[in-house]
Every structure is written in C-alpha cells, then in structure tokens.
Amino acid sequence: MSDDLGPLLSRTFQEHAATVPDPRQMADAARHRARAIVRRRVAGVVAVTVGVVATGLVAASVTAVDRADSPPAERAPEVRLTTPPGARTVVSLDGLTAGAAPRVGWLDGDVFHHSAGHDVPLPIGATIAVEHGAGTVAVRDSEHPALYLLDAAGTATVTAIGNRPVAAPGGRAGYLAQEEGSLVVLPSETSDGWSAELEATYRSTPVGFLADGRLVVEVGPATDGGRATYLLAGPHRTSRWRGDGAVRATDPGGTAIGVVTPGRSPCIELWPTPAGPASWRACPPPSAAAAATYPDVAGFSPDGDLLLVRGPDPGGRGTRHVAVVDVASGTVVHELAAGDQAVIGQALLESDDTVLLAVWEGGRRALVRCAVEVGTGCETATAPTPVSRTDWAPAPMAPQR
Amino acid sequence: MDGQATAVTKPRTGVADASREIAFEAYVAARQRTLLRTAVMLTGDVHAAEDLLQTALARLYLSWDRVRQDTSMDAYVRRIMVNQHTAWWRRAWRRKELPVAMVREDAASPASPTTEGTVEGVAERDALWQHVHRLPPRQRAAVVLRFYEDLTEAQTAEVLGCAVGTVKSQTSRALHSLRAALAAERGLS
Numbered sequence: 011m012s013d014d015l016g017p018l019l020s021r022t023f024q025e026h027a028a029t030v031p032d033p034r035q036m037a038d039a040a041r042h043r044a045r046a047i048v049r050r051r052v053a054g055v056v057a058v059t060v061g062v063v064a065t066g067l068v069a070a071s072v073t074a075v076d077r078a079d080s081p082p083a084e085r086a087p088e089v090r091l092t093t094p095p096g097a098r099t100v101v102s103l104d105g106l107t108a109g110a111a112p113r114v115g116w117l118d119g120d121v122f123h124h125s126a127g128h129d130v131p132l133p134i135g136a137t138i139a140v141e142h143g144a145g146t147v148a149v150r151d152s153e154h155p156a157l158y159l160l161d162a163a164g165t166a167t168v169t170a171i172g173n174r175p176v177a178a179p180g181g182r183a184g185y186l187a188q189e190e191g192s193l194v195v196l197p198s199e200t201s202d203g204w205s206a207e208l209e210a211t212y213r214s215t216p217v218g219f220l221a222d223g224r225l226v227v228e229v230g231p232a233t234d235g236g237r238a239t240y241l242l243a244g245p246h247r248t249s250r251w252r253g254d255g256a257v258r259a260t261d262p263g264g265t266a267i268g269v270v271t272p273g274r275s276p277c278i279e280l281w282p283t284p285a286g287p288a289s290w291r292a293c294p295p296p297s298a299a300a301a302a303t304y305p306d307v308a309g310f311s312p313d314g315d316l317l318l319v320r321g322p323d324p325g326g327r328g329t330r331h332v333a334v335v336d337v338a339s340g341t342v343v344h345e346l347a348a349g350d351q352a353v354i355g356q357a358l359l360e361s362d363d364t365v366l367l368a369v370w371e372g373g374r375r376a377l378v379r380c381a382v383e384v385g386t387g388c389e390t391a392t393a394p395t396p397v398s399r400t401d402w403a404p405a406p407m408a409p410q411r
Numbered sequence: 412m413d414g415q416a417t418a419v420t421k422p423r424t425g426v427a428d429a430s431r432e433i434a435f436e437a438y439v440a441a442r443q444r445t446l447l448r449t450a451v452m453l454t455g456d457v458h459a460a461e462d463l464l465q466t467a468l469a470r471l472y473l474s475w476d477r478v479r480q481d482t483s484m485d486a487y488v489r490r491i492m493v494n495q496h497t498a499w500w501r502r503a504w505r506r507k508e509l510p511v512a513m514v515r516e517d518a519a520s521p522a523s524p525t526t527e528g529t530v531e532g533v534a535e536r537d538a539l540w541q542h543v544h545r546l547p548p549r550q551r552a553a554v555v556l557r558f559y560e561d562l563t564e565a566q567t568a569e570v571l572g573c574a575v576g577t578v579k580s581q582t583s584r585a586l587h588s589l590r591a592a593l594a595a596e597r598g599l600s
Contacts, residue, residue: 015586016558019543022536025561027448033464040468101444115551134576156573169549171494171572252477373557 015405029107033249086279086288089340090295091304091333099383102349103371109379109389113360115141115408123148131164140177140408142196143293147175147183178219186214206245218260226257241284247269251284264314268307276305280337290340302331302345308385311359318359328353328404334365334382355404366391370402435475438484439468446488452555453496455544467491489570497548542592550585557582
C-alpha cells in the first residue's frame with residue numbers, strides 16, 4: 011500500500027470523474043453571477059458613501075456608532091513635542107547589561123517566542139506573527155500570502171490566504187482574508203469570532219482593537235490618493251471614522267486613537283475617543299532641522315496613559331529617534347535616540363514603565379528595553395546577534411495594540 | 412479626504428465587448444466539463460462543484476481582459492476554485508462544522524465491481540475517496556492537482572500560489588494521512 015497510493019489515488023479520481031454529468035452551458039450563469047458580484051460591490055460603496063455625506067434619516071439606517079463618530083467642530087489645541095532638558099537618552103548596544111526576555115512575543119528566524127514563555131516553531135518563511143491565546147497567527151508574506159493559525163506546539167490548525175494580522179490583549183486577534191475579501195476576527199475566550207466583507211481588501215490594513223472590541227481598519231490609499239478609516243464592531247456593524255487622516259494606533263485598553271494627518275508635513279493627533287474631538291495636535295516645528303520631528307505614531311501603553319511616537323522612517327528600515335509622550339498633556343516624557351552607528355526599528359511600549367526597541371548597530375541587532383522614567387537606563391532584552399543591515403528584520407515583535 | 416477609497420469593477424456593456432463575450436462563451440463551452448470534474452474532486456459533491464465552478468467562471472469573466480493575456484486560463488480558474496473552496500472550508504470551520512460536513516453522505520459510488528476490479532478494490536477506493544475529502548483543503552487540492560490533474564510540482568505550486576517545497580510538504584502530509592486512515596480502516600475490518 012505504501013508505494014502504490016499515488017496510482018490508487020489517480021484511479022480513484024478518474025473513476026469519480028467519469029461519473030460527473032455533463033454540465034449545462036455555464037457561461038450565462040457565470041455572467042449572471044459576475045454581474046451580481048458587481049452590483050453587490052457597487053451597492054456596498056454607495057451605502058458607505060451615503061453614510062458619509064448624509065445625516066439624520068440615512069444615519070439611522072447605518073448604526074448608532076455612526077452618529078457618535080461625528081467630526082469635531084474645531085481644530086485641536088496645538089502642542090510642541092519638544093524634549094525637555096535631560097530627558098534624552100542615546101541608545102547604544104555597547105555596555106548594556108543583559109535584562110529579562112521581552113514580555114511581548116517576538117520572532118527569531120523560524121521560531122516565535124511567545125510572551126507566555128514557550129516557543130512556537132513557525133512554517134518556513136513566516137515573517138510576521140502575532141499572538142492568539144497560547145497560539146500564534148503567522149504569515150508567510152508574498153504575492154499570495156499564506157496565513158497559518160498555529161496552536162502552542164506550532165501545529166497549523168488552519169491555513170488560509172491572508173495577511174496583516176493584528177492582535178490585542180485578552181486573546182483578540184484578526185487578519186485580512188484576502189481571497190475571501192473579508193476581515194476575520196478570531197474567537198477568544200471572552201468573545202465570539204466574526205468576519206466582515208470588505209471592498210478593496212488588498213488595500214485594507216487592520217490597525218488595532220479598542221477596548222470595546224471594535225477593530226479599526228484603514229483602507230487606501232486609492233489611486234487618487236483617497237483613503238478611509240472604518241470602525242468594525244461586527245459583521246454588520248461598520249461605521250466610518252470621520253476625522254481627517256489615518257489612524258495609526260489604538261488604545262487596546264480604552265478608546266483613544268493616534269492619528270497622522272495627511273500632507274507633506276504630517277501632524278499627529280490624539281483623539282480620546284473616535285467620536286472626537288482631538289485633545290491635542292502636534293505638527294512639525296517651523297525649523298524642523300534643529301529639532302526632532304515625529305511624523306508617526308507607534309502605539310499606546312497598556313494603561314493608555316502614554317503614547318509612543320517615532321521619527322522619520324522613509325524606507326521602513328529604521329528611524330533615529332522615538333519619544334514617549336504623555337497622552338493627557340501631549341508633552342514629551344522621554345526621547346530615545348539611536349547612537350551614531352545605530353538605527354531604531356520597531357518600537358513599542360512593553361508595559362506602562364518600559365519601552366522595547368529593535369536596534370541595529372554596527373552589524374549587530376538586539377531588542378533593547380529602556381525605562382520610561384528618565385535616568386533609569388536601558389538593558390538588552392535579547393542578546394546582541396551579528397546581522398547585516400540588509401538582513402536585519404526591523405519589526406520582529408508582536409505588538410498587542 | 413475622498414468620499415470612498417475603494418475601486419469597483421464597472422459592469423461591462425456595449426457592442427465593443429461582443430468579441431469578448433464570444434471568446435468567453437467559447438472558452439466555457441470547451442472547458443466546463445473538464446473544470447467541473449476538477450471541482451468535484453475538490454468538493455466531493457456535484458452541486459457544490461457547480462457552485463464553485465460558477466463562482467470561478469464569474470471571477471474569470473470579470474478579469475477576462477487581464478487573464479486572456481495569459482496563456483493559462485485553466486490555471487487561473489483552478490486557482491480561483493482552490494482558493495474559493497479553501498475559503499468555504501474556513502467559513503465552515505468558523506461555524507464549528509467539521510470539514511467532512513461538506514461531503515455529501517449520498518455521494519455516488521463511482522464504479523461497479525463488475526467493471527472495475529474486485530469488490531475489495533472498489534471498497535478501498537471508495538474509502539480513499541471519503542478520506543481525501545476529510546483532508547484540509549490545501550492538502551486535498553495538492554493531491555487532486557498532482558494525482559488527478561497530473562500537474563507537476565511546479566505547476567501545482569503555481570495554482571496553489573505557494574512554493575514548490577510547500578507543495579511537497581502538503582502532498583507528503585496528505586499521503587501520510589491517507590495511508591494512516593486506510594491502515595486504520597483495514598485494522599478495523
């Protein structure tokens with residue numbers, strides 16, 4: 011039996027194929043279905059567009075969330091993200107003491123180090139992973155990305171065509187199911203799973219969860235530069251966020267969102283709730299060359315009191331500085347700057363008190379932990395390992411945001 | 412900000428597309444029988460297979476102008492069928508249904524013992540057919556493409572949208588599962 015399974019399979023298939031009746035002419039039915047697909051897509055676009063431009067009667071047919079997410083009437087107060095004297099730390103791998111392992115999951119080659127302490131072997135070529143309970147959602151990114159739901163032992167329970175996984179504390183996780191054209195939120199211990207169909211799935215990016223379970227999804231940019239942000243509360247509970255800009259981070263323990271406004275000199279805004287208004291707005295200083303600028307938002311602390319912002323990173327291969335900002339006031343608490351030969355890749359608030367940085371410096375990489383409190387110093391969370399700048403993976407961590 | 416960032420495919424109308432319509436009809440007429448058989452291999456059920464093929468042909472119709480530049484429209488349709496079937500399977504999984512639920516219990520036995528070997532041989536192939544449709548969808552697709560369509564590993568990889576190594580591992584895992592299932596069945600009988 012062991013060697014003749016192939017021929018036996020072939021014969022089995024051929025026998026069954028011979029029993030398949032000739033189909034009726036299918037071209038008309040296929041055309042009919044194609045037109046139905048087009049009508050469905052158009053109807054979806056019209057529904058969303060109407061929800062955006064109209065109020066009152068139409069809004070009632072969308073969701074209660076829509077009415078709550080009305081645009082702010084006034085521009086938020088402007089703040090300056092200026093580092094106070096003595097609140098700047100230069101990060102270098104040289105001379106750092108070895109600290110505890112990261113408290114978030116992180117990728118190292120074909121192994122995902124889960125925050126619970128166990129290692130999950132990943133499918134070959136997986137480059138992105140987030141946690142889902144004791145398991146992992148891993149992605150082998152390519153033109154046709156393969157997505158794997160792995161249990162704690164690394165056994166794939168589901169394989170799909172999908173990408174862009176996102177996760178939050180409490181076991182929430184989701185991803186983009188590309189072929190299905192939908193966004194899937196996986197079941198957790200406290201909530202059911204669901205999926206919502208999306209238009210232009212390939213241009214959609216799930217940003218993160220809010221504490222109430224809503225998932226923020228960015229769609230775009232389109233060829234005309236347009237983009238939109240949606241708040242998904244379930245398969246049939248979608249509303250559009252009406253601010254101007256892209257939501258780049260969500261507070262998984264609360265309702266706040268971090269926003270980057272469009273334009274050549276983007277500002278960042280802090281919205282305590284998606285309904286707004288923004289509580290502050292930070293734009294590049296007139297003389298940006300003399301000061302650090304922060305055109306992007308990296309994430310919130312678990313308690314939602316701190317926001318991590320990052321400096322320019324045009325190629326996605328690292329920035330020169332990040333800063334911890336007090337959410338309430340919009341003031342810089344601590345700036346972390348890369349040393350002369352270093353760059354900072356992914357950065358996240360590991361806890362309410364610590365920041366984790368993926369650092370490359372002079373042919374070595376490591377995850378570095380720095381205290382939010384100024385003067386407390388930094389330590390390595392993983393041992394420095396030789397790697398070229400080209401081979402360095404700047405985003406190895408699994409953020410829970 | 413733009414009112415809507417998404418792009419949609421517009422319905423095609425007008426006489427300019429007449430030749431396109433004829434070409435589409437000709438392709439479907441020529442290939443539907445073969446493609447339906449592949450769909451049956453994937454789904455294990457004629458009705459589900461017709462639905463699957465119709466969906467794939469609808470997608471082909473919408474992408475006709477792009478796909479017809481390609482010499483392998485069959486590969487495109489097979490890929491859509493494999494991916495769509497995987498998606499259906501995933502939806503069933505999310506509803507906590509077992510993959511085997513997509514197999515009709517009344518699937519016809521394909522051959523009679525008088526024409527196709529011994530009673531034992533037919534029973535074994537029938538059992539094999541059932542086990543094939545308990546495989547995860549990507550593994551099932553791999554064995555269908557390799558042992559029914561007789562595609563090479565590279566061609567199978569193209570349809571599945573994965574590396575050749577993945578085809579090898581998916582096929583290997585599928586064969587291992589099938590051998591184990593048949594061995595277990597023999598042990599019981």
